[in-house]
Amino acid sequence: MPAPYPQEFRDDVVCVARNREPGQKLSVIAKDFGISESCLTNWMRQADVEDGARPGKTREESSELCDARKRIRLLEQENEVLRRAAAYLSQANLPERLYPLVSELAADGVPVAVSLRVLKLSRQPYYRWRKQQVTESELVEAYRANALFDAHRDDPEFGYRFLAGEAEAAGESMCERTAWRICRDNQWWSVFGKKRGKNGKRPGPPVHDDLIKRDFTADDVNEIWLTDIPPLRAPRMIAAGGAPSEHWTDEGKLYLCAIKDVFSGRIVGYSISDRMKARLAVNALNNAVTRRDAAGCIVHSDRGSQFRARSFVHALNRHHLIGSMGKVGAAGDNAAMESFFALLQKNVLDRKRCRTREDLRIAIITWIERTYHRRRRQARLGRLTPIEYETIMNPTVSLAA
Numbered sequence: 001m002p003a004p005y006p007q008e009f010r011d012d013v014v015c016v017a018r019n020r021e022p023g024q025k026l027s028v029i030a031k032d033f034g035i036s037e038s039c040l041t042n043w044m045r046q047a048d049v050e051d052g053a054r055p056g057k058t059r060e061e062s063s064e065l066c067d068a069r070k071r072i073r074l075l076e077q078e079n080e081v082l083r084r085a086a087a088y089l090s091q092a093n094l095p096e097r098l099y100p101l102v103s104e105l106a107a108d109g110v111p112v113a114v115s116l117r118v119l120k121l122s123r124q125p126y127y128r129w130r131k132q133q134v135t136e137s138e139l140v141e142a143y144r145a146n147a148l149f150d151a152h153r154d155d156p157e158f159g160y161r162f163l164a165g166e167a168e169a170a171g172e173s174m175c176e177r178t179a180w181r182i183c184r185d186n187q188w189w190s191v192f193g194k195k196r197g198k199n200g201k202r203p204g205p206p207v208h209d210d211l212i213k214r215d216f217t218a219d220d221v222n223e224i225w226l227t228d229i230p231p232l233r234a235p236r237m238i239a240a241g242g243a244p245s246e247h248w249t250d251e252g253k254l255y256l257c258a259i260k261d262v263f264s265g266r267i268v269g270y271s272i273s274d275r276m277k278a279r280l281a282v283n284a285l286n287n288a289v290t291r292r293d294a295a296g297c298i299v300h301s302d303r304g305s306q307f308r309a310r311s312f313v314h315a316l317n318r319h320h321l322i323g324s325m326g327k328v329g330a331a332g333d334n335a336a337m338e339s340f341f342a343l344l345q346k347n348v349l350d351r352k353r354c355r356t357r358e359d360l361r362i363a364i365i366t367w368i369e370r371t372y373h374r375r376r377r378q379a380r381l382g383r384l385t386p387i388e389y390e391t392i393m394n395p396t397v398s399l400a401a
Contacts, residue, residue, distance in 0.1 A: 005035075013040060014047045077110045081118040099129045145182050147172035152188045159190045207308050208323035212300045216262050216336040221394050222294040224262040225321075227284065227301045228334055229255060229276060230341030250355045256344075256364060257284040257306070259299070260337055261292075264393070265378060266386035267340070267368050268292050272361050278309035285312070289319045300324040302334050340372075347371070 013033050017026060017040060030040040049056035057065070088101050102115045116123055144167065151158065151166035158166070164179035183189065218224045257280045258270040269288025273280045281301075288294070299321050301307040307325070316323050326333025348367050354360035373387050381389040 010043050011047075014043050017044055018047075074114065077114050078118050080108075080110060081105060081115050085119060099126055099133075102126060103130070141182070144172045144174050144178070145186065148179060148182055148188065149186070152183075156191045160188075163188070206303055206325040207313055208325045210300075210326055210333065211298050211322065211324040212326070212333070214332055214335065218261075218263040221261055221263045221390060222292055222297045225259050225268065225288065225294070225297055225299045226262060226334060226337040227257065227259045227281065227299060227307070228337045228341065229257045229280065229304060229306060230338075230344070250353075251357050254357050254360050255280060257281050258337075258340070258368075259284050259288045260340055262336060264386045264390045265336075265340075265381065266373060266390060270368065272364065274357060276306065278306045278311045281306040281309070281312050282315045285315050285319070285321075289321075295320040296322065298322045298324050300326070300334065302326055303328055343372070343376075344368075 013029070013035070016033075017029050020026075020029060026040055027037045030037045033040075045054065046056075046059070048054035050058050084101055084105060085098065088098065098119055098121060102112060102119070102121070105115045106112050112126070113123075115121075116126060147167035147170045148160075148163045150170070151163045155162070155166070160180045160183045161176055163183065164174060164176050167174065167179065212224065216224075216226075252274060254272060254274055255276045256270060256272050258267050260266070261268050268291055269284050269286075271280050271283035271287060273283075281304075285299070299316060301324070303325055306312060313323065331338055344364065344367065348363050354363060374385055377383045377385055378389075384392070
């Protein structure tokens with residue numbers, strides 16, 4: 001196909017043809033410029049359309065129509081890609097399934113570039129897949145899965161560790177983490193395995209509304225108190241088989257319930273016992289009220305059964321305190337209290353294991369009263385300790401406490 005003539009050349013030829021001398025034929029002008037007479041006639045007709053002397057489509061309108069048709073065709077192709085992709089993903093949610101879809105769309109006339117752009121896929125991985133559809137890593141994964149499945153079929157009671165050993169004996173060695181991942185993806189579990197989860201008990205309803213809304217700030221002492229029975233564990237070096245919120249010793253468990261003043265971060269009351277009952281929370285509250293005149297103070301906690309017990313609610317009413325509770329499973333609703341127990345965990349419980357309950361009790365009390373209250377400076381208090389901060393901001397209350 002010959003190259004089109006430049007538009008400037010066409011305009012010049014038309015101008016010469018229009019301004020020709022009387023009696024001069026178009027065929028002579030066309031011959032002089034090296035074009036046919038029909039070509040010159042078409043150029044003059046198009047020039048009349050452009051000037052408005054003859055009805056018809058101008059070059060600009062033709063170009064816009066051509067662009068519109070291209071956009072419509074592109075939108076139809078993109079719509080077809082999305083429709084086919086939705087059908088693929090409804091069958092199996094696997095990213096590799098999209099590569100065969102791109103090939104099928106290309107066979108149906110949809111350009112590969114359009115499909116990759118709509119599906120947000122990269123060009124190089126697609127052509128790499130075209131060259132080798134099954135990678136070496138996928139092949140190794142398949143062999144390992146086959147070895148694990150054979151071992152699981154022969155001995156359904158084996159867990160993933162034993163399956164990894166059987167697979168290694170069959171010639172497919174892998175680490176235990178890889179064996180666990182393959183077993184998890186294929187749901188190959190031991191028949192003796194127990195489903196981990198909750199104990200089947202639903203958390204009870206809250207007895208108070210959440211009055212804090214994660215705003216752990218106060219303008220004065222005894223405005224907001226936080227309390228909790230912490231989810232602390234035994235030192236990491238020792239395998240303790242107990243439940244959370246218990247501190248192990250050689251004599252058994254020990255539990256702590258503490259009450260913290262939001263204003264200064266001071267622990268205004270606490271109670272330690274070997275049983276996690278409602279009495280533990282009530283004793284901590286009574287100890288705090290004994291040291292502080294806190295009528296009207298908000299006492300915020302989680303939805304633990306100890307804080308929903310009737311005895312604890314009655315203690316709040318008896319001391320003219322206002323109860324508040326966060327949501328279930330939302331540690332952020334009591335984050336300021338959780339941070340204190342995290343410090344206690346790292347500074348006391350993770351450092352050594354106490355032989356007796358009394359030793360652990362002394363260690364906890366010593367750290368709270370001597371280190372946390374009087375030596376550990378806090379950035380939010382202006383690098384002051386809780387005792388120093390209360391002494392400066394409210395010396396009367398600090399001396400009374």
